[in-house]
Amino acid sequence: MRRMTARPANAHQARLLRLLRDGGPNSRAQLGDQVDLSRSKLAVEVDRLLETGLVVADGLAASRGGRRSHNIRLAPELRFLGVDIGATSIDVAVTNAELEVLGHLNHPMDVREGPVAVFEQVLSLAAKLRASGLAEGFDGAGIGVPGPVRFPEGVPVAPPIMPGWDGFPVREALSQELGCPVMVDNDVNLMAMGEQHAGVARSVGDYLCVKIGTGIGCGIVVGGEVYRGTTGSAGDIGHIQVDPDGRACACGNKGCLEAHFSGAALARDAEDAAREGRSPELAARLEAAGRLTAADVAAAAAAGDAAALDLIREGGNRLGQVIASLVSFFNPGLVVIGGGVTGLGHNLLASVRTQVYKQSLPLATGNLPIVLGELGPTAGVIGAARLISDHLFSPA
Template identity: 40%
Template sequence: MISSTSTVRFAAQTDATTSLLAIVNLVRKGEATTKPDIGRVTGLGRGVVTQRVEQAITLGYLEEADFGPSSGGRAPRTLRFRAERGRILVCAMGALHLRVGVTDLDGRILARSHRVWDIASGPDATTAMAMRMFDDILDADARSRIWGVGVGVPGPVEFESGRPVAPPIMPGWNGFDVRRPFIERFGAPVWVDNDVNLLALSERSRRRESGQDDLIYFKVGSGIGVGLLSKGHLHRGANGAAGDIGHVRIHDAGRLCRCGKTGCLEASAGGWALVRDALEAVERGESQALAAVRERTGEITPVDISIAAQNGDAVSIGLVQRSARLVGESLATLVNVFNPAVIVVGGAISASGEIFLAEVRQRVYELSLPLATRDLVLVRSINDEDDPIRGGAELVREQLFEIHFGRWFAEGQPSLSALETVN
């Protein structure tokens, strides 16, 4: 039988741990950076705050920095989170691109690399290429301080296992253990998510001070996908499939989709579908601009269509507007169901600017409920090439410090043994 004294002691230890974790995260996020601030936010007494701060300094998470502003007495010493102690690695896989990056524990990008890459090359070749790219940008010091790895893939992924499930554009990837190669190479915990979720997390970091916590990131690139943020938290659904709107059926559409079904939104409005239709238009002699692109480069890409639309090519404008109309209709359904504060539209097709966005706005406001659109902001993403890396770092930081922190903080840095459910 456990004595009442033991129960009280255990409760006190639990409270001490909880308050210690909370203090580190308050400083890490910049929400409280002096002992008086920490006391006001947490309600803890001065002596308890001092004790917890000293513990955090001893464990290596915090250190004293400059003096803060005085409120009448002696100026308080500020505290800073030691973001330089660890490194986060990010591998962002796209349909036709591969990006890797290294950040500190605050998510600041320290090094990055990018190359054109076809995800259809398969998991072994793709992960091997990612490792070579990491080798090029990692120095010996960074290798010894890797705290976590974030990986984004352009398809549905079961978040708990890190395995893609029947990804339409990723032949050979179904059920592949994406985490395993990275764990074996770097010996750190690894999290795998859909690529659009990483973009949504990047937008969250950009809008942290705006209070726009209910957000939809709608990507129209080669394919179509959605990242959903509810009160600042990703909504992945029961199995990680939330947001796969590219494969909802649309009215009067009979085109065969890459997933094997007919009538999917992506098969009519996605970048690969617009390329298909653009090539057909070129064969019919309807677009000199796109014909010139194919003659010069041997192919037509979604970006080529967006650029041609901006330059006044009638075929390209028609393709972009049709995509926008279908996207807007699908977004209107999401707006009525999800009621976001902001919608961010990104991807190669959105690069056509107002030609695309104006049509999307018109359909969303026309088909959504007035209350759902009363305060809605609908904008185009800035399409920063670092967004996938920034979002991957956000994913890892959230998992390390807000979800699993209590399991490994006493060790001073995360380990696979402490995060056994992650590997």
């Protein structure tokens, strides 16, 4: 099947495409209400979009008391590929043009195996999705990697946890393999975009999205747009120092947030607690599995284990301390916490909230919700799809 190659010819068309993406099918009249164009001009632009095949008119909507309207919608056969490469696993999903996830696959894999091996896996997962009939091809792909990215070129730069990827032309390579446009970003930024598109952050202009997985990062959204910083490393809060005499971190410094609280740090602390006999619950789990993860800590805490609860409380305090600083500085309208350790749930949230509300000034915290992400692992892939759709749905 022939893939769509058309792009919006002007800002109006781009605007209309995004409205249809975010709001679903619409009549011409409804579009007109949102777009501040005359009916005539709107009709012209819609007709042009229909000609390109990017949108279709299928069927009539129910009458609302007058003439029935045509349903204008994005071409239903459009397909985006969303790829989220985490430190320890790969998520791949197909979406339609409205960014609804039609199929989603996860595969455990260490990112340190390097770009070649990871790409092979990504392509195989994408092929599997295609084979299942969800897509005959992709009109675009977004991909997130766990490290800083030089955004315009789509190339990772000096990524601490994935050294083999430094300078690897991710965008170029994937675009070649898939035969479609590709955009690359930091995985945290994609999570922020995902929660903004379909999660808790809808209709918030300025917000922070803290992702705690193997490492810790923070997506920064300013006026609805992801802020990436001068060299693409904005939001890299894992190496903010929380304790001058603290633990040694992989980065070479001491007392980094990430060394005290992250998926990896938490697992290590839990294993220590188990071995030192401070937690029968964790010890039993260590016995059974040979190693512990953040999920074990969450389960132990749910079972009332004091040591596990302590770990979460202490970690939440550290994290809350940093978030409190960021709230004072950035004055966001919302803080979202997500990533692998979200399973720690409300215990974690409680510690963070306590710290933030205690340390930041009332004006900044007055009406500040601090919530868990609601999309889980789909946030990243939806964000990836949105990344490429933002690119494709902008004037050529």
